[in-house]
Amino acid sequence: MKALERLLTAYPALAVCADGIEKAFDTLRRTYAGGGRVYLCGNGGSAADCQHITGELMKGFVKKRPVSFPPGIRAALTDETAGLLEGKLQGALPCHSLTAETSLITALCNDISADIVFAQQIYGYGRPGDCLVCLSTSGGAVNVCLAAELAGAMGLHTVALTGRGGGKLAGLCSVSVRVPADATPDVQALHLPVYHALCEGLEEELYHDVP
Secondary structure, three states, X not given: OHHHHHHHHHOHHHHHHHHHHHHHHHHHHHHHHOXXXXXXXXXXXXXXXXXXXXXXXXXXXXXXXXXXXXXXXXXXXXXXXXXXXXXXXXXXXXXXXXXXXXXHXXXXXXXXXHHHHHHHHHHHHOOOOOEEEEEOOXXXXXXXXXXXXXXXXXXXXXXXXXXXXXXXXXXXXOEEEEOOOOOHHHHHHHHHHHHHHHHHHHHHHHOOOOO
């Protein structure tokens, strides 16, 4: 993955988790190649990271990913609508941040338990072959760990992005990336270039014919 080479050049300290990054990339690549979807969960700054990742995958990141409608869709659109959409819509890698469902999350917190806000969504959305990416600086967030364990039991791939220790979460996920930091701000600062490299690598792989 060329993006990983660029990442390690810019952040040589991440060489210690290069294998985990490679495995995370391969897991995400296989998810998309098989027609699956990616879900993301985390708390606080990691919740913001989930929405950041969604923004990079659901539209062009480094590339524009132009869309050309198949004949069936094009025939069903008016010329005006097709003219407005074609050239603006971009190819999407289906991705959903479980941190964005404000009404559902607050209802679950108020009516049942904050511990299940991500597990409930995985139970409703997840299908075998999909992938859940879990971000937790400590690896100990209860709501993230519950979602990861349920996802694995349901046949989803699971990827953890954590700090050096990994916590409980690293053991629950099939792949873990443990960045070499311990303090929350330092872990989050290293998560960003890691997930940028993953998003760029997926775009390189899945849109390789786009300049």
